[in-house]
Amino acid sequence: MKILVADDESTPALFLRRTLERLGHEVVVASNGLEAWERLQADAFRLVITDWMMPGLDGLDLCRRIRGRGDSSYIYIILLTAREGLQDRLAGLTAGADDFLSKPMDPAELAARVGIAGRIVAMQEELERKNVQLAELATTDGLTGLKNRRCFDEALTTACSFAVRCGYPLSLMMFDVDHFKTLNDSFGHPAGDSVLATLAEILRSETRDHDVVARYGGEEFTVLLPATVAEEASQLADRLRMTVRNHPWSQRAVTVSAGVATTGADLATGPALLEAADRALYHSKRSGRDRVTHHDSFQGEIASSHARDPMAL
Structure with a gap:
């Protein structure tokens, strides 16, 4: 899976990259939220792991921008945070995060949560394929394959x-x-x-x-x-x-x-x-x-x- 990591701190970003690459994923690292947003415009990612606190564009604002794109392909978002309070979690979910990963990160928990993300993304991709097929069926003649x-x-x-x-x-x-x-x-x-x-x-x-x-x-x-x-x-x-x-x-x-x-x-x-x-x-x-x-x-x-x-x- 192609994963975008957004973190302005080099040490956690390096840890994420190495751990995820060992799990077999392709990883691209952005040093802040604005750079992450630019990379999302230029390339296709199905999973974004972003730090909450970043200069310029923080993790919550990045979540809001991703959810506001209106793309047909769903992007799964994991929010990195040291915050444990209920109100903080609710704020993250409201902004569009799918899951949370506590800092400092545990490699086993990271692998588990990315595995969950991978299963959900795979189901979403299958749904998208079926939707494309249904759209084609709605406009295609079954016998000839021409437009109906x-x-x-x-x-x-x-x-x-x-x-x-x-x-x-x-x-x-x-x-x-x-x-x-x-x-x-x-x-x-x-x-x-x-x-x-x-x-x-x-x-x-x-x-x-x-x-x-x-x-x-x-x-x-x-x-x-x-x-x-x-x-x-x-x-x-x-x-x-x-x-x-x-x-x-x-x-x-x-x-x-x-x-x-x-x-x-x-x-x-x-x-x-x-x-x-x-x-x-x-x-x-x-x-x-x-x-x-x-x-x-x-x-x-x-x-x-x-x-x-x-x-x-």
Whole structure:
């Protein structure tokens, strides 16, 4: 474990360093509270052992600063003190200390208290890992590993606001697997899932790192393309369509239809951009499938997604 020791007295600091290093820990020593605070900004420590009385920034103030950082990674704090009174202990706990170590220090007690700190830190790290996993599950589609609809909706709102504010174009592609229902009926849902997973990998591998690729729902996928004009987005959508068409599918040939929309005077919000791409996708479906339509390229009123004929998809 990486431990930060803060003590303005050289002899106790040397004792701590040598004892902790013999226990197998990596130790960094700061000669006062301010230096300890600076080291905490520059490096990651999970355990801080600090003296109470130090010039400039004492141990209580250092505890308060650590607790006020709001970091996701918890730092365990042991406060060194010769004070034994209840009020002193309460003051230390209120400031944010987790444990106390009496001065002069006993090596066996030091080892025991650091061992307790290590167990608590290990449990905290496991909790942090689980929280990260839960956060990923909340924003990730389980089948494809892409962003899910919830995450996409949030990204769309943010990207549209940024594009309008900064005057950058933002394009949105929507893809739908052609005749997906018949594929499932003919070869089973595992085969359909395999197609969706492969399509997700194609979209992910053929787009940029900062593009947002998501499974929108069922057999529909979306791709947000920041700083991408209509022509570039249409060309990319068609290249992806051809990649899907030419892929060596195991059961039968698979094709996709696509709709593309780009921000403009009439498309300045996420819902408007999404509806435009959806209409363009519907136009591709009604025009024969396996094709790309940009919202700006066709005329006439197209039925909204709420009025779709499910058998046409």
